[in-house]
Amino acid sequence: MEDGSETDHSTADSGTADTGSEGDGGGLADTGDHVDSGSLADSGSLADSGSLADSGSLADSGSLADSGSLADSGSLADSGHPADSGSLADSGNPSDSGTTSPQPVNLRTAGDYVILAKTAISTVPTSAVTGNLGLSPAAATYVTGFSPLTLDASGQFALSAQVTGRVYAASYASPTASNLTTAIGDMQTAFTDAAGRAAGVTELGAGNIGGKTLPAGVYKWSSGLLIPTDITLSGSATDVWIFQIAQDLTVSDAAMVAMTGGGVPRNVFWQVSGATSIGTTAHLEGVVLDQTAIALGTGASINGRLLAQTAVTLESNIVVQPAP
Numbered sequence: 001m002e003d004g005s006e007t008d009h010s011t012a013d014s015g016t017a018d019t020g021s022e023g024d025g026g027g028l029a030d031t032g033d034h035v036d037s038g039s040l041a042d043s044g045s046l047a048d049s050g051s052l053a054d055s056g057s058l059a060d061s062g063s064l065a066d067s068g069s070l071a072d073s074g075s076l077a078d079s080g081h082p083a084d085s086g087s088l089a090d091s092g093n094p095s096d097s098g099t100t101s102p103q104p105v106n107l108r109t110a111g112d113y114v115i116l117a118k119t120a121i122s123t124v125p126t127s128a129v130t131g132n133l134g135l136s137p138a139a140a141t142y143v144t145g146f147s148p149l150t151l152d153a154s155g156q157f158a159l160s161a162q163v164t165g166r167v168y169a170a171s172y173a174s175p176t177a178s179n180l181t182t183a184i185g186d187m188q189t190a191f192t193d194a195a196g197r198a199a200g201v202t203e204l205g206a207g208n209i210g211g212k213t214l215p216a217g218v219y220k221w222s223s224g225l226l227i228p229t230d231i232t233l234s235g236s237a238t239d240v241w242i243f244q245i246a247q248d249l250t251v252s253d254a255a256m257v258a259m260t261g262g263g264v265p266r267n268v269f270w271q272v273s274g275a276t277s278i279g280t281t282a283h284l285e286g287v288v289l290d291q292t293a294i295a296l297g298t299g300a301s302i303n304g305r306l307l308a309q310t311a312v313t314l315e316s317n318i319v320v321q322p323a324p
Contacts, residue, residue, distance in 0.1 A: 011079045101216035101239045105269045107287070107305075108186035114165065114321035115306045117186055117294075120122030120144070123314035125162065126300075128188045131270070131305075132165040136180035140169035145314070187307045191289045194271035197242050210255070216241055216263075224274060226246040233285065235263040241286070248274035249290075251282045253297065259285050264304045266322035278302065287322075 062123050110116055114131025123145035135143055143149060146160040146167065155173035157166040170177045199220035205212065207221050210229035216239035224247035233241055241263075243249075249272045251257070259265065268286025270276070278288045280297035286304045288294055294308045301318040 031232050031297070055126035080287045088105070100200060101235065102197055102242055103244065104240050104267055105190050105287070105289070107190050107307075108309055109183045110187040110190055111272050111305070112282035113168075113183060113305070116183060117183075117306075117312045118184060118310060119272045119307045120311040122315075123162065123312070126317055127314045127317045127319065128164075128320045129162060129314075129317075130164045132317070133163060133167045134180050135168070136170040136177065136184050136235055140167075141171075142156070143167055143169055149217050187289070188309065191271060191291060191309070194242055194269050194289055195244055195273075197244070199244060208268055215239075215243065218242045218244065220244040222246045224250065226250050226252070227255050227257065228252045230258065231265050233257065233262050233268060235259075237262045237264050238262055238267075240267045240269075242269045243271065245270065245272045245274070248272070249276045249288075251278045251284055251300075254281050255279065256283045264322065266324070268304065276308075 005250060076311045112132060113134040114129060115121055116134040117138075118136065120142040121133055121135050122143075125145055127145075133143065133146075140149070140158065145157075146162050147161050149158045149167060151158045151172075152166075156176045157168050157172060160167055168176050171181050197218045199218045201217055201219045203221060203223075204219055205222040208226045208228065209231055210227060211231065213232040213234050216233075217244070221244070225243065227250070229252070235241070239261075249270055259268075262292040265285040266287070270284075270286055270288045270290075272288065272290045273292075275292045276288050276294040278284050278294075278296045278300045281299040282297065283300070283306065284302045285304075288302075288304065288306050288308075290306075290308045292308070293313070294306045295311045295313040296302070296306075296315060296317045296319075298315045299317070300315075301320075303320050304322055306312050308320065
């Protein structure tokens with residue numbers, strides 16, 4: 001199945017169809033309906049004396065024939081029925097285990113911020129940020145472009161017309177510095193957690209996933225990841241996506257990451273060991289956990305969080321924290 005598309009639905013010798021085949025994620029396709037009340041095709045006889053056809057798929061009679069058979073690399077062909085959230089076929093397809101939804105990454109107190117960084121947070125005005133900003137161990141002087149930045153009477157945070165939330169920095173009054181130290185530690189722990197999850201799908205698209213529809217699961221690349229054209233994350237509100245990227249994440253200009261089926265950005269995690277670049281007018285969904293820097297081009301937007309272990313750079317962007 002390529003990019004969530006449907007494969008041809010062939011039946012084996014008069015009447016074998018779907019026979020309770022499994023769709024991605026281990027769910028039963030067509031709710032496990034039995035063909036002809038469980039009767040075997042060809043009057044109950046096993047085709048070819050029960051031999052295995054096509055490298056491990058049983059042909060005819062109660063066997064998995066084309067539809068639902070284990071196809072070449074172990075992926076389920078699923079015979080014309082869309083896999084539960086758009087499984088991929090060919091070259092690095094998700095298998096059953098690959099598209100099993102993992103548990104979410106726990107952000108702990110790092111989840112209190114829509115942007116969290118260690119060395120700098122800057123913008124070329126005017127940006128619109130919904131959620132709190134946090135910077136540590138760098139001081140408030142490294143929060144730039146958000147002028148006027150007005151310190152609250154408590155001395156613990158500042159306000160900006162570009163931020164619907166609060167701006168925290170390590171140089172502000174107690175307990176801000178302590179809280180930020182904890183949040184930075186939690187961000188790094190979350191990065192390590194996401195990086196350590198067992199991957200079900202590796203090297204999908206050789207690092208180029210433009211145009212694809214991706215079900216929930218853990219995806220891993222030993223290279224960078226390029227999103228040159230629109231992609232779709234398809235799954236429910238409880239599904240989770242984790243993308244493990246050994247080098248840079250690049251979203252090309254005007255490329256869009258969309259979610260369908262009820263999926264939510266708080267359950268999408270981009271674990272990036274290199275830099276993250278979101279192009280001009282591009283759109284991303286999810287939480288970016290970056291070991292280095294995150295930069296957004298002019299007019300780019302994100303529903304999610306930007307959590308960087310160095311700097312976050314904005315340029316007239318819209319950044320909105322996920323709904324809880």
